[in-house]
Amino acid sequence: MKTLSLSSRNFKEIYRDPLTISLGLALPVLLMILFSSIFKRAQVEIFSPTLLTPGVLIFSFSFIIMFSSVLISKDKENSFLTRLFTTPLKPSHFILAYMLPYIPFALTQTLICILTGVFLGADFQNILPVLGIFFLISFTCICMGVTLGALLSVNQVSAVGSLLITVISLFSGAWMDLHMVGGLFETIGYALPFAHAIDAAKILLRGGETTGIMKNLFPVIAYTVVFFFTAILSFRKTIKRG
Amino acid sequence: MQNKAAISAKELTKHFGSRKAVQHVSFDIKQGEIFSLLGTNGAGKTTTIKMLCCLLKPTSGNAQIMGNPINQGTMKIKRIIGVSPQETAIAGHLNTRENLILMGGVHGLSQKESKKKAHQLMDLMELEDRRDQARKLSGGLQRRLSIAMALMSDPQILFLDEPTLGLDPHARKSVWNYIEKLKGEKTILLTTHYLEEADSLADRIAIMNKSKIIEMGTSSELKKKYNTRQTLNIKTNNITTKEIEMLQQKGMDVLQTPSGIEITGNNPDFYTLVDILRSGNVKIEAIHMPEPTLDDVFIQLTGKEAQP
Ligand SMILES: Nc1ncnc2c1ncn2[C@@H]1O[C@H](COP(=O)(O)OP(=O)(O)OP(=O)(O)O)[C@@H](O)[C@H]1O
Ligand SMILES: [Mg+2]
Numbered sequence: 001m002k003t004l005s006l007s008s009r010n011f012k013e014i015y016r017d018p019l020t021i022s023l024g025l026a027l028p029v030l031l032m033i034l035f036s037s038i039f040k041r042a043q044v045e046i047f048s049p050t051l052l053t054p055g056v057l058i059f060s061f062s063f064i065i066m067f068s069s070v071l072i073s074k075d076k077e078n079s080f081l082t083r084l085f086t087t088p089l090k091p092s093h094f095i096l097a098y099m100l101p102y103i104p105f106a107l108t109q110t111l112i113c114i115l116t117g118v119f120l121g122a123d124f125q126n127i128l129p130v131l132g133i134f135f136l137i138s139f140t141c142i143c144m145g146v147t148l149g150a151l152l153s154v155n156q157v158s159a160v161g162s163l164l165i166t167v168i169s170l171f172s173g174a175w176m177d178l179h180m181v182g183g184l185f186e187t188i189g190y191a192l193p194f195a196h197a198i199d200a201a202k203i204l205l206r207g208g209e210t211t212g213i214m215k216n217l218f219p220v221i222a223y224t225v226v227f228f229f230t231a232i233l234s235f236r237k238t239i240k241r242g
Numbered sequence: 243m244q245n246k247a248a249i250s251a252k253e254l255t256k257h258f259g260s261r262k263a264v265q266h267v268s269f270d271i272k273q274g275e276i277f278s279l280l281g282t283n284g285a286g287k288t289t290t291i292k293m294l295c296c297l298l299k300p301t302s303g304n305a306q307i308m309g310n311p312i313n314q315g316t317m318k319i320k321r322i323i324g325v326s327p328q329e330t331a332i333a334g335h336l337n338t339r340e341n342l343i344l345m346g347g348v349h350g351l352s353q354k355e356s357k358k359k360a361h362q363l364m365d366l367m368e369l370e371d372r373r374d375q376a377r378k379l380s381g382g383l384q385r386r387l388s389i390a391m392a393l394m395s396d397p398q399i400l401f402l403d404e405p406t407l408g409l410d411p412h413a414r415k416s417v418w419n420y421i422e423k424l425k426g427e428k429t430i431l432l433t434t435h436y437l438e439e440a441d442s443l444a445d446r447i448a449i450m451n452k453s454k455i456i457e458m459g460t461s462s463e464l465k466k467k468y469n470t471r472q473t474l475n476i477k478t479n480n481i482t483t484k485e486i487e488m489l490q491q492k493g494m495d496v497l498q499t500p501s502g503i504e505i506t507g508n509n510p511d512f513y514t515l516v517d518i519l520r521s522g523n524v525k526i527e528a529i530h531m532p533e534p535t536l537d538d539v540f541i542q543l544t545g546k547e548a549q550p
Binding site: 001002004005006009012013016017078079080082083084085086087088089090093242 | 292295296297298317320321323325327328329330331332333334335336340343344345346347348349350352375391392395
């Protein structure tokens with residue numbers, strides 16, 4: 001009940017912010033339409049609706065990092081969190097309440113992107129396991145947001161958040177094939193979970209075997225677990241600092 | 243009113259690195275008492291409150307809230323306290339009612355109880371049930387909402403850190419009226435820079451300066467103790483430097499004002515004063531001896547005015 005009260009506040013805070021809605025939900029649709037019109041003219045394969053969808057979706061998850069970290073750091077800065085720290089909420093209540101509302105948000109993003117993909121003519125296979133991968137990556141983004149929000153100030157979070165969005169956009173392979181670029185670009189890209197998630201999703205969506213994605217799945221899961229713990233630890237640290 | 247201590251601080255000390263924010267602060271606040279902490283900016287009031295409501299761990303010393311030590315099992319304490327922080331701490335995207343219901347919810351009240359309590363508090367604090375998000379309310383309304391949020395759980399103990407900061411005189415009065423109503427019922431620790439607020443509301447006052455409590459007592463005790471120097475305003479328009487010099491020779495501290503003179507001193511001798519004024523045919527139009535105020539005590543103790 002206590003978690004629900006706070007998470008429903010956080011939920012409203014998300015959905016009443018026009019910027020969150022436009023960047024998180026409208027932008028991906030726009031990008032999908034834009035890139036698929038390029039595909040229609042130039043037939044660049046990675047911009048085909050089936051292959052484009054995972055990239056756009058994972059890029060739009062990167063905004064969750066920004067939204068959730070800004071929400072927490074703002075709550076810290078205007079003492080709203082300080083006030084809540086004097087109430088009988090436990091650390092687990094806080095962490096859940098700041099994470100839960102982004103799950104329906106990420107699911108809405110997923111649904112919107114998949115429907116737009118279908119509308120643009122994509123033919124998706126293996127949709128259920130792919131949803132699992134999307135869930136893991138979106139949850140990693142939520143945990144990254146909570147970690148940053150708990151540790152940094154609003155200004156720092158805005159800077160680091162924008163940087164991360166750019167990094168994810170460039171190094172996830174959403175707009176280009178990292179193997180073709182090669183070199184340091186490829187190395188960095190595959191040191192992060194995003195390119196792995198996109199690769200795995202592409203393989204599955206084109207009808208590939210689940211066994212073909214194991215090497216990609218491992219880093220995705222590892223990052224999810226790591227950031228889940230950093231989120232818990234950093235929020236606990238914030239509570240301790242009052 | 244019972245006499246048991248609701249809040250008991252013993253040698254509370256907090257250092258931030260090398261900065262000594264609070265040093266050896268001790269006091270007992272009885273149940274139902276309103277206790278006011280006064281002090282200049284940076285004196286350590288907020289830090290003291292933060293330690294008492296388990297937000298900060300003291301560097302040394304201890305305190306008990308209704309018998310529960312602050313350094314172990316803070317949950318018991320958090321259930322019985324309400325805090326209105328110095329900053330206006332509200333959820334900007336929620337409206338007034340939603341903010342209040344949220345506080346009810348995090349304290350474990352049911353939705354129905356929360357709604358009822360929110361309704362009562364909005365009436366009492368003269369908060370309209372507007373649909374506007376709280377971030378769009380005026381500063382004063384946000385402040386009142388912030389105080390009301392501290393009251394949602396009907397706490398036994400209330401910490402109000404500068405509750406009337408930024409309120410207009412009317413709103414300030416209505417907050418005072420409300421706090422007055424809680425007198426005897428709730429234990430309240432209140433900090434303020436408005437000395438008349440402490441004077442009219444608080445049963446006892448502690449004055450903090452440079453991280454320490456330097457004086458404590460009821461308002462009248464403090465005034466009696468520190469207002470040995472009285473001021474006398476004499477309204478006249480024909481006093482000359484001759485009489486002023488004569489008064490000064492008698493050891494009186496005389497200041498010429500636009501309407502006459504102001505004499506300050508430890509019990510100035512009235513007979514001598516009148517004799518001198520008469521000898522110069524000075525026409526006295528009015529004599530006024532202002533009541534000592536808490537401001538005088540504050541300035542004497544801290545060397546500064548209270549209101550920044
Ligand atoms: N988190 C912190 N880190 C370092 N120093 C701090 C911290 N919080 C407070 N201080 C310092 O502790 C001292 C006391 O601050 P505090 O906020 O308790 O004063 P105050 O009496 O509430 O002042 P004001 O009337 O301005 O609100 C100040 O010197 C302040 O700079
Ligand atoms: Mg303060």
